[in-house]
Amino acid sequence: MxxxxxxxxxxxxxxxxxxxxxxxxxxxxxxxxxxxxxxxxxxxxxxxxxxxxxxxxxxxxxxxxxxxxxxxxxxxxxxxxxxxxxxxxxxxxxxxxxxxxxxxxxxxxxxxxxxxxxxxxxxxxxxxxxxxxxxxxxxxxxxxxxxxxxxxxxxxxxFGGTGSGSWFDLIVAAKINKGTYTAPGPADLVHEWAYxxxxxxxxxxxxxxxxxxxxxxxxxxxGHAVTDLQIKAAVEKAVGHQLKMAAMPWWVLRAGSPFVAMWREIVSMSYLRFQPHRLASTRLEGVIGEIPHTPLDRAVAEALEDVGIATVNGAAEAA
Structure with missing residues (x-):
């Protein structure tokens, strides 16, 4: 073995x-x-x-x-x-x-x-x-x-998995139980996520x-090269109701970055949230066969449950 x-x-x-x-x-x-x-x-x-x-x-x-x-x-x-x-x-x-x-x-x-x-x-x-x-x-x-x-x-x-420390649980899902989805960048910008x-x-x-x-x-x-609008729709499907859209207050982090080390580090990587990008592979499928890919609705529902947010049908039944 x-x-x-x-x-x-x-x-x-x-x-x-x-x-x-x-x-x-x-x-x-x-x-x-x-x-x-x-x-x-x-x-x-x-x-x-x-x-x-x-x-x-x-x-x-x-x-x-x-x-x-x-x-x-x-x-x-x-x-x-x-x-x-x-x-x-x-x-x-x-x-x-x-x-x-x-x-x-x-x-x-x-x-x-x-x-x-x-x-x-x-x-x-x-x-x-x-x-x-x-x-x-x-x-x-x-x-x-x-x-x-x-x-x-x-x-x-x-995104997905137990524990904390990802953009998904710290920002995106942080206020879902209060009825708000928080977008870290422009809501229609394509961003690369890995479930x-x-x-x-x-x-x-x-x-x-x-x-x-x-x-x-x-x-x-x-993985999932998607926009916040797409993730928000998947979250709404999972929790069974619509959410307000809020923007991450980058100005607060920028203003405080000279005084808060973690904010300074986050701000230094902020371009990732304002510039569209996705990953493509010409080789992976040829090596491993079909690339693992959980549908977005199901992946988001499971990720929400992993961080303690209840879903309507349970992640196992999500479409």
Whole structure:
């Protein structure tokens, strides 16, 4: 049985990916700083490992075949990203493990390309974009040197899964119980979203089709390229009533950004909310077959339930 270590198993992405690999029959090791894991990961083995301590991470991943890198520091702590990535490379190399990594669209900078393919060049214009490019450069160098094989799957903004910390639960759905849908940007602007359960199944499919992949691969995951008007309609269908439309008060964040570090970091990435973009792939379907894609109405209903918002029929029955 293939053994896979999930780094960041307490995080939203790590939990969903771990669950998908458990359901697919993999032997899962959930690596967290404390050695404790969410109850929803029943069937996994909990192991303590600190991603900023190289030896600790090497020991925590000893004997695994695959390391899923779900490490994602909070926005104000991104100085840790590259040191963590270096330690993950060391752990993969020491244990002969393949590296699975979730990519972002930060690499492309502003102005955003309207359509992003696997061949679209990087043009980072923010510190976070430059950090992400540096990480991917590291992964490519390790692969080209024959030390660590990396398979990267790039996605847009996450929604779905338990926990907090996404634009969907923090902004979009924050006032739904009060009758309001909050749009982070222009309501008719196309934005790339990834429904996490679909994204997770995509990683499982890649792990099952490694014979079709090279030593370094960066693939796109086309999720839901939709507008806030479309998401709002899906939310209204799920909750059974119409909602008022409100705009995110960007002026408040901009005014306070010199004094509030998190607001400053959010404002630095605000262009993503004002420039249309979507992901396209010329290769993913050829590798894994049909790309996982839950219909928007059902995905939104399930995502609402995941964050504790009641739906009319329950997510399982949503159209």
């Amino acid at each position: 293939t053994k896979i270590a999930i780094l960041g198993a307490n995080g939203r992405l790590g939990r969903v990916v771990a669950r998908a690999f458990i359901d697919a029959g993999f032997d899962i090791r959930a690596v967290t700083r404390t050695g404790k894991m969410p109850a929803e990961l029943k069937g996994a083995t909990a192991v303590a490992g600190d991603a900023l301590d190289r030896q600790s991470l090497i020991q925590a991943t000893e004997g695994v075949d695959i390391i899923f890198n779900g490490l994602n520091p909070i926005y104000t702590d991104w100085g840790k990203c590259l040191p963590m990535a270096q330690n993950v490379m060391a752990a993969c190399h020491a244990n002969g493990a393949l590296h699975l990594f979730p990519g972002t669209v930060y690499n492309y900078g502003s102005p955003m390309p309207a359509v992003i393919t696997e061949d679209t060049p990087f043009h980072p214009t923010t510190e976070k974009g430059r950090i992400r490019c540096a990480m991917e450069d590291l992964f490519r160098r390790e692969a080209e040197a024959g030390r660590v094989r990396t398979i990267l799957l790039r996605a847009g903004d996450f 996490l359960p679909d994204f997770a199944v995509g990683f499982v499919a890649l792990a099952r089709n490694l014979d079709k992949l090279g030593f370094y691969e960066a693939l796109n995951f086309p």
